[in-house]
Amino acid sequence: MTAQVLVKDEFLLSRILSRQRAAFDRDGEPSLAQRKADLRKLKTAVLARRSEIEAALNADFGNRSAYETRIMELVPIVQTINYLRRNLKAWMRPERRRVAIHFTGARAYVVQQPLGVVGIISPWNYPLSLALIPLATALAAGNRVMLKPSELAPTTSAFLKRMLEELYGEDRVAVVTGGADVGATFASLPFDHLAFTGSTAVGKLVMKKAAENLVPVTLELGGKSPVVLGPDADFETAATRIAYGKLANAGQTCIAPDYVLVKDEQAEAFLSAYREAVAKLYPNGIGSETYTSAINARHLERLRDLVTDAKKKGARIVDVALSSSANAQSLKLDPVAILGATDDMAVMREEIFGPLLPIVTYHDIEAAIAFINDRPRPLALYYFGSDGDARRNVLTRTTSGNVTVNDTLMHYVQNALPFGGIGSSGMGAYHGPEGFKSFSHAKGVFVQSRWNFGGLLRPPFNRLTDMAIR
Numbered sequence: 170m171t172a173q174v175l176v177k178d179e180f181l182l183s184r185i186l187s188r189q190r191a192a193f194d195r196d197g198e199p200s201l202a203q204r205k206a207d208l209r210k211l212k213t214a215v216l217a218r219r220s221e222i223e224a225a226l227n228a229d230f231g232n233r234s235a236y237e238t239r240i241m242e243l244v245p246i247v248q249t250i251n252y253l254r255r256n257l258k259a260w261m262r263p264e265r266r267r268v269a270i271h272f273t274g275a276r277a278y279v280v281q282q283p284l285g286v287v288g289i290i291s292p293w294n295y296p297l298s299l300a301l302i303p304l305a306t307a308l309a310a311g312n313r314v315m316l317k318p319s320e321l322a323p324t325t326s327a328f329l330k331r332m333l334e335e336l337y338g339e340d341r342v343a344v345v346t347g348g349a350d351v352g353a354t355f356a357s358l359p360f361d362h363l364a365f366t367g368s369t370a371v372g373k374l375v376m377k378k379a380a381e382n383l384v385p386v387t388l389e390l391g392g393k394s395p396v397v398l399g400p401d402a403d404f405e406t407a408a409t410r411i412a413y414g415k416l417a418n419a420g421q422t423c424i425a426p427d428y429v430l431v432k433d434e435q436a437e438a439f440l441s442a443y444r445e446a447v448a449k450l451y452p453n454g455i456g457s458e459t460y461t462s463a464i465n466a467r468h469l470e471r472l473r474d475l476v477t478d479a480k481k482k483g484a485r486i487v488d489v490a491l492s493s494s495a496n497a498q499s500l501k502l503d504p505v506a507i508l509g510a511t512d513d514m515a516v517m518r519e520e521i522f523g524p525l526l527p528i529v530t531y532h533d534i535e536a537a538i539a540f541i542n543d544r545p546r547p548l549a550l551y552y553f554g555s556d557g558d559a560r561r562n563v564l565t566r567t568t569s570g571n572v573t574v575n576d577t578l579m580h581y582v583q584n585a586l587p588f589g590g591i592g593s594s595g596m597g598a599y600h601g602p603e604g605f606k607s608f609s610h611a612k613g614v615f616v617q618s619r620w621n622f623g624g625l626l627r628p629p630f631n632r633l634t635d636m637a638i639r
């Protein structure tokens with residue numbers, strides 16, 4: 170992009186931000202009724218335009234079944250809006266705090282105040298829900314929003330722009346489309362908060378830009394989320410739930426199980442359970458309509474390179490789909506298991522984000538814990554097993570954004586749980602009351618009374634001043 174176009178972008182984006190901030194200052198914070206109406210409007214529009222949404226996502230992926238879009242995007246959006254509407258009143262209520270004894274008579278409380286204008290940058294893998302869930306949360310907290318969706322899902326991004334600006338007007342919600350250049354300009358705006366969902370590498374760039382204006386950030390990033398199979402895990406159930414988590418959206422899920430840690434003598438048993446599970450979920454292999462395509466040829470090529478590299482360095486590649494009769498144009502990749510993957514292989518160093526499942530063996534559980542702790546902190550960790558002590562051992566000695574026990578992905582759809590990463594998988598959280606708080610300023614208010622012992626803290630001092638030191 171030329172420098173002239175970038176200057177124009179910067180000017181346009183700054184102008185939208187100034188207008189939104191002026192409107193925020195003019196109108197003050199929205200009432201409970203207004204926020205609930207805003208959220209209802211969004212839910213109604215999303216449900217009314219369901220088929221348009223399913224078609225947009227299908228166009229962006231080349232093949233994304235309506236079923237997957239419904240379960241993985243529409244359900245979480247609608248459930249989030251319902252949850253926000255149900256809890257908003259309680260969250261907006263000022264929270265009384267105690268005052269010290271020498272201030273008896275005075276009052277202290279905390280109000281959750283809207284921040285002003287929140288910037289949101291979203292990725293392509295769930296291009297609707299990862300834009301609308303933070304957006305709904307920021308609106309619930311009383312903010313105005315500028316959204317920059319992903320250029321890799323252009324049909325969905327254009328749809329978001331049409332729908333949101335029609336619903337709210339650009340002064341309340343503005344959608345800015347474009348690629349990395351526009352993203353970088355967007356991240357350099359002096360927002361009141363910036364929420365970014367995307368890769369760890371771009372997250373670092375975004376945080377640097379935000380730091381120049383001291384803009385606080387929520388970073389929802391990626392990484393390699395491990396599955397630990399305890400020795401007592403039920404392999405049939407575990408394999409089905411791992412296959413679902415791995416192959417939903419063809420592995421293009423930030424919290425997809427990235428690799429499995431299994432006890433050495435159980436690896437073959439797990440592999441055969443995994444093959445059976447995949448065959449049941451996708452009876453026509455990648456020809457199944459519900460099996461999603463890679464987002465583009467470059468991404469598909471990256472995944473193929475990971476397999477080639479692992480094979481060249483001695484890993485065993487096992488095709489886990491029974492039959493694979495996909496149209497060559499559809500950018501669908503055969504799911505494979507990778508046995509004997511080692512740290513010198515790219516597949517064990519970078520986030521996979523595709524249908525490849527390395528199966529790594531451990532001799533005792535201490536080695537599995539050390540394996541996880543030797544790597545950057547993951548966004549999610551999955552543990553399968555029934556023994557409570559064994560589970561507690563793994564959960565207390567590893568650190569991850571979230572955990573699901575005896576399943577995969579499911580912590581994400583628990584509306585009341587915070588969702589976020591830690592270390593290189595991110596910072597801050599949305600979902601649950603934590604989401605509302607991420608987009609609010611907790612303002613402490615102290616209301617002095619006409620008379621109390623607080624005056625003893627001012628000169629002239631006397632013996633009673635010591636009361637405050639007790």
Ligand code: NAD
Pocket residue numbers: 290291292293294295299317318319320347348349350351352353354356366367368369371372374375388389390391392422423424520522548590595
């Ligand atoms: P990405 O980081 O390439 O892009 C994300 C967004 O950032 C896009 O809108 C893009 O245009 C924008 N962008 C690109 N360069 C930028 C820059 N220099 N400055 C500002 N913005 C810029 O990520 P992606 O490929 O769209 O998504 C995949 C990644 O996102 C994976 O790593 C995945 O794990 C992660 N992810 C995380 C979560 C989560 O909730 N933690 C959810 C989904 C995806």
